[in-house]
Amino acid sequence: MAYASPGTDTSTDPDTDEKNQLLELGQLASLTASGSGDKSKDKLGQKALRRLAQNREAARKSRLRKKAYVEQLENSRLKLAQLEQELQRARQQGIFIPTPGDKPHSTSENDCSGQMAVAIGKLGTLENFLQEADNLRLQTLQQMQRVLTPRQSARALLAISDYFSRLRALSSLWIARPRE
Numbered sequence: 727m728a729y730a731s732p733g734t735d736t737s738t739d740p741d742t743d744e745k746n747q748l749l750e751l752g753q754l755a756s757l758t759a760s761g762s763g764d765k766s767k768d769k770l771g772q773k774a775l776r777r778l779a780q781n782r783e784a785a786r787k788s789r790l791r792k793k794a795y796v797e798q799l800e801n802s803r804l805k806l807a808q809l810e811q812e813l814q815r816a817r818q819q820g821i822f823i824p825t826p827g828d829k830p831h832s833t834s835e836n837d838c839s840g841q842m843a844v845a846i847g848k849l850g851t852l853e854n855f856l857q858e859a860d861n862l863r864l865q866t867l868q869q870m871q872r873v874l875t876p877r878q879s880a881r882a883l884l885a886i887s888d889y890f891s892r893l894r895a896l897s898s899l900w901i902a903r904p905r906e
Contacts, residue, residue: 791872791873792873792874795869795870795872795873798865798869799866799869802862802865802866805862806859806862809855809858809859812855813855816848816851817900870882870883
């Protein structure tokens with residue numbers, strides 16, 4: 727799902743580009759019609775036409791970049807949701823990832839070494855998950871700066887902040903849950 731502000735054109739429709747081109751050419755024709763015999767005005771008209779063509783191409787490329795960025799964000803969001811589901815499944819299977827406030831359970835030394843080996847493996851998995859999430863975050867921020875306006879970036883960052891505060895609240899509830 728792509729989000730766009732009301733003043734942002736995200737279309738890549740060739741008909742829209744053609745209409746814009748015809749409109750620009752009509753405006754250019756009205757500019758050059760009054761002095762078509764004058765060579766300096768003709769030169770000015772050619773420059774203006776070239777500038778309009780360059781602007782049109784730059785706008786088209788910008789729309790395509792923005793569309794690709796929005797698709798990349800959506801894919802990243804889906805990938806993050808998938809990783810969160812995998813983490814949730816791991817937790818449901820009894821994988822316990824201790825936090826600093828957790829108290830260690832008393833076990834015998836034989837069980838402790840086995841649990842330690844399992845915990846180290848799970849810690850590596852968690853570390854990979856966090857690195858991947860951090861890479862996605864960095865890519866998102868870099869793309870936001872390239873594609874979005876400062877206002878759009880600010881709105882996106884506020885939405886992300888709200889999302890993370892909700893995740894923190896859920897994490898607090900998870901930690902405070904009754905243990906078996």
